[in-house]
Amino acid sequence: MSPDSSNLREPVFAIPFDLPGIGEGQRTAALHRQLRDAIIDGRLAAGERLPSSRRAAEALGVARKTVVAAYDLLIAEGYVLPRPGARAAVADIAARRASRTGPLEARARSELIAPAWRTPPPRHAQAVPLPERSFRTGVPEHRFFPHDAWRRLSARAWRQWSKRPFGYPPVEGVPALREAIAQHVAFSRAVACNGDEVVVTSGAQNAFDLLARLLVEPGRTRVAVESPGYPTLRQAFAAAGALVVPVPVDDEGLRVDLLPKDVRVVCVTPSHQSPTGVALSMRRRAALLAHAREHDAVIVEDDYDGEFRYSGRPLDALQTLDRDARVFYVGTFSKSLFPAIDTGFVVAPAWARASLAAVKRMGDSHAPGPLQETLAAFIREGHLARHVRRMTPIYAQRREVLLEALEGGLRRWFAPIPSIAGLHLAARIDPAADARAVFDALRRHAPGAQTAAEYSLQADALQAAVFGYAVIDADDIREALARLARALSR
Amino acid sequence: MSPDSSNLREPVFAIPFDLPGIGEGQRTAALHRQLRDAIIDGRLAAGERLPSSRRAAEALGVARKTVVAAYDLLIAEGYVLPRPGARAAVADIAARRASRTGPLEARARSELIAPAWRTPPPRHAQAVPLPERSFRTGVPEHRFFPHDAWRRLSARAWRQWSKRPFGYPPVEGVPALREAIAQHVAFSRAVACNGDEVVVTSGAQNAFDLLARLLVEPGRTRVAVESPGYPTLRQAFAAAGALVVPVPVDDEGLRVDLLPKDVRVVCVTPSHQSPTGVALSMRRRAALLAHAREHDAVIVEDDYDGEFRYSGRPLDALQTLDRDARVFYVGTFSKSLFPAIDTGFVVAPAWARASLAAVKRMGDSHAPGPLQETLAAFIREGHLARHVRRMTPIYAQRREVLLEALEGGLRRWFAPIPSIAGLHLAARIDPAADARAVFDALRRHAPGAQTAAEYSLQADALQAAVFGYAVIDADDIREALARLARALSR
Numbered sequence: 001m002s003p004d005s006s007n008l009r010e011p012v013f014a015i016p017f018d019l020p021g022i023g024e025g026q027r028t029a030a031l032h033r034q035l036r037d038a039i040i041d042g043r044l045a046a047g048e049r050l051p052s053s054r055r056a057a058e059a060l061g062v063a064r065k066t067v068v069a070a071y072d073l074l075i076a077e078g079y080v081l082p083r084p085g086a087r088a089a090v091a092d093i094a095a096r097r098a099s100r101t102g103p104l105e106a107r108a109r110s111e112l113i114a115p116a117w118r119t120p121p122p123r124h125a126q127a128v129p130l131p132e133r134s135f136r137t138g139v140p141e142h143r144f145f146p147h148d149a150w151r152r153l154s155a156r157a158w159r160q161w162s163k164r165p166f167g168y169p170p171v172e173g174v175p176a177l178r179e180a181i182a183q184h185v186a187f188s189r190a191v192a193c194n195g196d197e198v199v200v201t202s203g204a205q206n207a208f209d210l211l212a213r214l215l216v217e218p219g220r221t222r223v224a225v226e227s228p229g230y231p232t233l234r235q236a237f238a239a240a241g242a243l244v245v246p247v248p249v250d251d252e253g254l255r256v257d258l259l260p261k262d263v264r265v266v267c268v269t270p271s272h273q274s275p276t277g278v279a280l281s282m283r284r285r286a287a288l289l290a291h292a293r294e295h296d297a298v299i300v301e302d303d304y305d306g307e308f309r310y311s312g313r314p315l316d317a318l319q320t321l322d323r324d325a326r327v328f329y330v331g332t333f334s335k336s337l338f339p340a341i342d343t344g345f346v347v348a349p350a351w352a353r354a355s356l357a358a359v360k361r362m363g364d365s366h367a368p369g370p371l372q373e374t375l376a377a378f379i380r381e382g383h384l385a386r387h388v389r390r391m392t393p394i395y396a397q398r399r400e401v402l403l404e405a406l407e408g409g410l411r412r413w414f415a416p417i418p419s420i421a422g423l424h425l426a427a428r429i430d431p432a433a434d435a436r437a438v439f440d441a442l443r444r445h446a447p448g449a450q451t452a453a454e455y456s457l458q459a460d461a462l463q464a465a466v467f468g469y470a471v472i473d474a475d476d477i478r479e480a481l482a483r484l485a486r487a488l489s490r
Numbered sequence: 491m492s493p494d495s496s497n498l499r500e501p502v503f504a505i506p507f508d509l510p511g512i513g514e515g516q517r518t519a520a521l522h523r524q525l526r527d528a529i530i531d532g533r534l535a536a537g538e539r540l541p542s543s544r545r546a547a548e549a550l551g552v553a554r555k556t557v558v559a560a561y562d563l564l565i566a567e568g569y570v571l572p573r574p575g576a577r578a579a580v581a582d583i584a585a586r587r588a589s590r591t592g593p594l595e596a597r598a599r600s601e602l603i604a605p606a607w608r609t610p611p612p613r614h615a616q617a618v619p620l621p622e623r624s625f626r627t628g629v630p631e632h633r634f635f636p637h638d639a640w641r642r643l644s645a646r647a648w649r650q651w652s653k654r655p656f657g658y659p660p661v662e663g664v665p666a667l668r669e670a671i672a673q674h675v676a677f678s679r680a681v682a683c684n685g686d687e688v689v690v691t692s693g694a695q696n697a698f699d700l701l702a703r704l705l706v707e708p709g710r711t712r713v714a715v716e717s718p719g720y721p722t723l724r725q726a727f728a729a730a731g732a733l734v735v736p737v738p739v740d741d742e743g744l745r746v747d748l749l750p751k752d753v754r755v756v757c758v759t760p761s762h763q764s765p766t767g768v769a770l771s772m773r774r775r776a777a778l779l780a781h782a783r784e785h786d787a788v789i790v791e792d793d794y795d796g797e798f799r800y801s802g803r804p805l806d807a808l809q810t811l812d813r814d815a816r817v818f819y820v821g822t823f824s825k826s827l828f829p830a831i832d833t834g835f836v837v838a839p840a841w842a843r844a845s846l847a848a849v850k851r852m853g854d855s856h857a858p859g860p861l862q863e864t865l866a867a868f869i870r871e872g873h874l875a876r877h878v879r880r881m882t883p884i885y886a887q888r889r890e891v892l893l894e895a896l897e898g899g900l901r902r903w904f905a906p907i908p909s910i911a912g913l914h915l916a917a918r919i920d921p922a923a924d925a926r927a928v929f930d931a932l933r934r935h936a937p938g939a940q941t942a943a944e945y946s947l948q949a950d951a952l953q954a955a956v957f958g959y960a961v962i963d964a965d966d967i968r969e970a971l972a973r974l975a976r977a978l979s980r
Contacts, residue, residue, distance in 0.1 A: 073803065079772065091773070112754065112788055114707045117845040132655050139656050147652035151645065158644055162637035165622050165961065166629050166828045202692065205854030217604045218708055218731070232851070239852050241708070264602065282569070283581075298602055313563065338656045340859040355607040361722070362729050363853055364695030369830040371858060471655065 012051050012059040015043050019062060027062050032070040039079045039090050046092035050080060116239055133476050134448030137275070137424040137468035140335050144390060149383050150374070157373040169369040171361045172353075173200025173345070176376035181331075181345050184379050188307055188388070190320045191329055193347045199356055202367065204304055204332040204344040208233045208267075211300055211328055212240035214352065214359050215265050219243075224263040226254055228455035228462055230274040233267055233302065246457035249273055251418065253280030256287040261295045268299060270318055271306030275455045275466045276426045277419030282315055289318065292326045298349075299327045305335040307388045310396045311420035325349035333375065335423060335470075336388055343367050343375060398469040398477060399425060405481035413438055413488055414465065423470040426452060429463040438465070438488065445484040448472075502541050502549040505533050509552060517552050521560040529569045529580050536582035540570065606729055623966050624938030627765070627914040627958035630825050634880060639873050640864070647863040659859040661851045662843075663690025663835070666866035671821075671835050674869050678797055678878070681809045681819055683837045689846055692857065694794055694822040694834040698723045698757075701790055701818055702730035704842065704849050705755050709733075714753040716744055718945035718952055720764040723757055723792065736947035739763055741908065743770030746777040751785045758789060760808055761796030765945045765956045766916045767909030772805055779808065782816045788839075789817045795825040797878045800886045801910035815839035823865065825913060825960075826878055833857050833865060885913060888959040888967060895971035903928055903978055904955065913960040916942060919953045928955070928978065935974040938962075 015038050020026045038044040050056070053071060057064040071088060074080035081091045130136050172178065178195035185191035201207040215221065218241025225234050227246030238244050245263055248255045254268050266288065270280035280288070292299050301318045319329035332344035348356050360366075367375075378384055406414045406427050414427040429435050442449045442465055452464035469477065505528050510516045528534040540546070543561060547554040561578060564570035571581045620626050662668065668685035675681040691697040705711065708731025715724050717736030728734050735753055738745045744758050756778065760770035770778070782789050791808045809819035822834035838846050850856075857865075868874055896904045896917050904917040919925050932939045932955055942954035959967065 091776075111786065112705065113842060113845050114703065114705060114711070117704055117849055139658070142654070142656040145652075145656075147648075151648050151652065154648055155641065155645055158637075158641050161830065162635075162641070164632070166632040166635075166830065168629075168824075168829045169832075202856070203854050205852070209853045213604065213729075214607055215602065215604060221604070232854075236852050239703075239849075286581075296601065334658075339658045340651065340656065342659075342854070342856055342858055352603060355603050359607055359729075362695070362726050363699045364693050364722075364832070366692070366832055367858070368832055368861060371861065 012055060017060055019060060024063055024066050027066050028069040028073075031060070031062070031066060032073045035070060035074060036079055039074070044090045046090055048090045049087040050089065052087060116241075130448050133472045135446050135467045135469070135472060135480070136448030137450065137466060137470070138335075139339055139468075140337075140423065140470045141391065141394070142338065142471075144387075144394065145338065146383055146387060149381075150378060153377045153381075153383075154370070154374045157370040157377065160373070161370040169366050169372065171357050171364075171366060173198065173366065174369055174372040174376065176380075177372040178345075180376040180379040182347075184384060185329070185331060185347065187385070189303065189314070189317050189331075191317050191347060192320065193329075197347050197350070197353070199346045199348055199353070199360065200367065200372065201344045201346060201360070203334055203339075203342045204302065204330055205232055205236065206342075206363075207330045207332075207344050207346045208236040208300070208302075209240075210356060210359050210363070211265075211330070211346065212237040212242060213362075214356050215298065216240040216242040221265065222260065222263045223265040223267065224259055225267045225457075226269065226273060227457045228275055228452045229267070229457075230269065230302065230304075231455060234457070237265070237267070244457075249276055249278070249462075251278050252284050253278050254284060254288065256284050256291055259288075259291055259295075263295075264297050266292065266297055266299050267302065268318070269302045269304065271303050271314065272419060272422035274302070274304065275424065275450065275452055276417050276462070276464065277422055277424065278417060279315055279420055280318075285315065285318055285321055289322055289324070289326070293324050297326070301327050301329045303329065303331050305422045307336045308392050308395055308423060309421045310392070310399060314421070319347060325351060328352070333384075336384060337375075337378075341367075341371070341375065343372070395423060395469060398472065398474050401474040401477045402467055402469050402481070405478060405485075409485035410481060410488070417464065424466055424468040426464050426466045429465060431463070435463050441484055441487045445487055446480050502545060507550055509550060514553055514556050518556050518559045518563075521550070521552070521556065522563045525560060525564055526569055529564075534580045536580055538580045539577040540579065542577060606731075620938050623962045625936050625957045625959070625962060625970070626938030627940065627956060627960075628825075629829055629958075630827075630913065630960045631881065631884070632828065632961075634877075634884065635828065636873055636877060639871075640868060643867045643871075643873075644860070644864045647860040647867065650863070651860040659856050659862065661847050661854075661856060663688065663856065664859055664862040664866065666870075667862040668835075670866040670869035672837075674874060675819070675821060675837065677875070679793065679804070679807050679810070679821075681807050681837060683809075683819075687837050687840070687843070689836045689838055689843070689850065690857065690862065691834045691836060691850070693824055693829075693832045694792065694820055695722055695726065696832075696853075697820045697822075697834050697836045698726040698790070698792075699730075700846060700849050700853070701755075701820070701836065702727040702732060703852075704846050705788060706730040706732040711755065712750065712753045713755040713757065714749055715757045715947075716759065716763060717947045718765055718942045719757070719947075720759065720792065720794075721945060724947070727755070727757070734947075739766055739768070739952075741768050742774050743768050744774060744778065746774050746781055749778075749781055753785075754787050756782065756787055756789050757792065758808070759792045759794065761793050761804065762909060762912035764792070764794065765914065765940070765942055766907050766952070766954065767912055767914065768907060769805055769910055770808075775805065775808055775811055779811055779814070779816070783814050787816070791817050791819045793819065793821050795912040797826045798882050798885055798913060799911045800882070800889060804911070809837055815841060818842070823874075826874065827865075827868075831857075831861070831865065833862070885959065888962065888964050889915060891964040891967045892957055892959050892971070895968065895975075899975035900971060900978070907954065914956055914958040916954045916956045919955060921953070925953050931974055931977045935977055936970050 017034050019030050053064050053067040056067045075082050079091055080088050082088050177200055178198040181198045182193050182195045221242050222245055223237045223242040224245045224247045226249050234244055245260055247258050253273050299318055319327040329347040333341050402425055403416055406416045413430050413433045416427045429438050439451055448468060450466040452466060453461040507524050509520050543554050543557040546557045565572050569581055570578050572578050667690055668688040671688045672683050672685045711732050712735055713727045713732040714735045714737045716739050724734055735750055737748050743763050789808055809817040819837040823831050892915055893906055896906045903920050903923045906917045919928050929941055938958060940956040942956060943951040
């Protein structure tokens with residue numbers, strides 16, 4: 001392959017080769033791989049000339065075409081440079097010799113990651129593993145879910161999908177699901193909307209993230225959040241560059257009277273405040289809508305577990321009362337169905353829809369079409385409503401048992417905070433009690449129970465415990481809280 | 491319900507009621523609803539006193555307890571204020587009387603949406619509807635997909651899932667899928683990694699969005715993108731606040747020699763440049779890695795359709811050659827399997843993984859656990875590799891037919907740009923030709939074909955056409971391009 005290949009004084013390879021005895025193809029591959037490795041790890045130095053194919057073939061005892069083929073591969077890959085009128089030389093592939101454990105490892109975090117993410121925000125407390133039956137919040141009961149119906153509809157959706165050409169689902173969600181959600185919220189929460197107003201999201205957290213990016217001008221927009229309040233909603237707005245303003249909560253919910261006039265966005269959980277569980281009173285709802293109108297703010301209404309209600313009539317959703325297109329209503333199926341579905345939605349005012357879709361397109365997080373079709377059919381055929389109807393009395397009984405224990409054997413330490421909905425209950429800790437001791441006892445005897453402080457941004461955090469009752473039986477509640485009472489009495 | 495209810499001179503309602511003839515409960519509901527509507531629309535003014543329940547009952551011809559019940563509901567809701575020692579009065583619910591068509595609708599876009607989103611970026615050109623068989627890019631062929639295997643594995647995954655308690659999948663993805671992906675890329679792309687290094691994303695776009703938020707300090711970080719290059723990747727980095735720097739592409743791929751020294755991130759498509767289709771030469775790969783090391787930058791390697799290769803050996807992925815932990819390798823299953831799966835992944839350096847997971851947690855976009863398990867099994871059982879092996883010759887034949895037409899009847903207008911992989915082919919338009927006329931003819935006779943200009947950030951955009959051949963048969967290609975040739979000859 002080079003004119004001076006007949007020169008017998010040229011050096012042969014200084015490196016050993018291990019070539020298979022049979023199969024030119026295999027010998028070519030082996031020779032190529034071994035030469036390449038030698039070049040990469042520097043045993044064949046940059047600029048070093050390769051022996052001619054004839055000479056190499058002799059030295060290695062292989063056919064010349066084997067060497068030529070291996071050389072050609074190396075040349076094609078740029079490991080070897082062909083030089084007209086001279087023997088090919090090893091290319092200078094400096095990058096390949098750089099150590100994988102360069103100085104970067106140490107510097108990287110501080111230099112190459114955006115400041116906002118250099119120290120990742122802590123995971124939500126519930127990311128820590130817990131026993132299957134516990135007081136954890138945020139996860140519903142799985143044992144009464146209509147799995148057969150779900151699997152049947154899932155199989156049907158994938159079957160129908162298999163007959164259609166491939167494509168990307170609409171960024172706002174598949175029409176059938178948006179319609180089903182509109183009917184569901186109209187029925188269950190008197191949220192009047194049609195499918196066009198619904199944007200399907202990857203769960204409520206994705207909705208918060210999208211709304212934060214939609215509504216926050218980094219470093220400028222002030223956003224009011226409940227304190228105590230849901231931490232990862234707060235984190236989503238902070239990550240978007242919002243100036244987060246904590247606003248206290250009392251037994252009527254958000255202290256609307258304490259809302260600064262310059263907040264552009266107010267995030268609130270009216271049905272079942274997270275974590276205290278109180279409902280935003282009708283007076284406060286009217287005041288909040290008036291405040292938003294007067295000071296030109298929008299409201300993010302987080303209705304995460306409002307489907308499960310234990311008193312007669314629910315209060316109207318803010319979205320229902322809104323006459324001024326200021327409310328973004330966020331719902332999720334993670335509590336009413338199951339978390340793995342990771343599907344939620346935003347009912348958005350018309351003026352924001354195109355931009356919201358654009359934000360969503362950037363992140364491209366849509367549930368697979370067939371899964372959306374499955375959920376749409378599940379809702380349309382009444383399984384969601386039936387499941388909620390079925391679970392409500394089950395959760396209600398657990399809630400009753402929990403209240404009995406708190407107002408009975410534990411009344412010296414706890415005072416339940418009134419609520420009418422949801423899957424968890426909060427209880428104030430008696431100011432006279434030693435909160436530290438109470439929380440220690442909770443950790444030991446009521447795994448999963450949280451402290452309201454975990455939700456708080458304020459120094460004078462509410463001294464309260466938060467008990468989830470969605471994944472624990474009435475008897476387990478009685479037992480655990482009896483143990484808790486005994487431990488505290490000591 | 492009030493002490494002076496015996497006063498006969500008190501006014502009765504000034505508004506008419508329509509109450510059902512039978513059923514106290516229904517009469518209560520009707521009275522409650524009609525009173526509430528009258529308060530909301532102002533027919534009953536704020537401060538106006540309600541007649542006593544006795545007087546109202548007489549006037550309406552209903553039982554007194556019916557009126558008392560309706561009043562109590564209104565009081566509970568805050569529509570009516572009870573006043574000790576006096577008759578209840580209509581509350582001032584100003585918010586409810588505000589018009590839904592307030593001044594907001596007009597002002598909103600400009601004032602309440604973050605500047606970045608006030609004018610949504612345009613949808614990718616392919617969002618416009620196209621005939622089923624067309625030259626569109628970005629969507630693979632559905633007719634040869636092993637739907638039965640997929641449905642079987644999907645049913646199995648949901649069945650297994652139904653036996654476990656509910657919970658949230660890990661933010662980085664389910665372990666089985668991360669493992670399967672690691673083995674898949676090691677086998678198909680020589681990308682050496684283990685499951686821990688893989689973060690599952692909602693498609694490649696979600697990966698770009700996460701990396702943009704991870705790596706971009708808004709208003710400061712300079713990010714190099716290929717020009718022409720993939721528009722929505724660019725948009726994701728721009729949306730994160732990056733200063734986007736377009737860098738030209740030639741027949742060896744990205745012009746590494748033109749990379750500014752101050753870019754922190756370089757986004758590149760080495761296997762199959764989007765849209766020109768050229769492969770980044772080995773020399774350029776080495777130079778790019780050297781540049782990144784020298785100037786402390788990281789590389790986002792977008793390998794969106796590299797699985798489909800039509801020449802012998804692929805060039806090594808940048809991730810494979812990287813010895814300095816600077817490459818984020820992004821892959822997707824939208825092309826090798828189907829878009830609706832909306833699942834991609836990032837192979838991330840160790841130093842960035844915790845922060846990347848934190849960014850992902852904010853957006854909470856994880857594919858449902860059972861879908862991830864389905865995909866994991868699909869890969870583990872070899873269906874993915876088999877499907878790619880099966881589709882490659884099918885796509886290769888279409889590609890051949892496309893090349894024949896471009897180099898044959900269309901050679902006066904087009905010069906194909908060399909490429910060795912992927913699902914689309916780009917062809918330069920002869921400088922002597924009237925580009926406008928060519929593009930008009932393309933729109934009419936080659937639906938789905940794009941212009942490279944749609945991908946370009948530069949004024950002197952590459953004059954080229956981009957033909958997808960994934961969803962069009964060889965015969966359709968021949969026919970369409972024959973029509974195109976005839977049209978252009980006129």
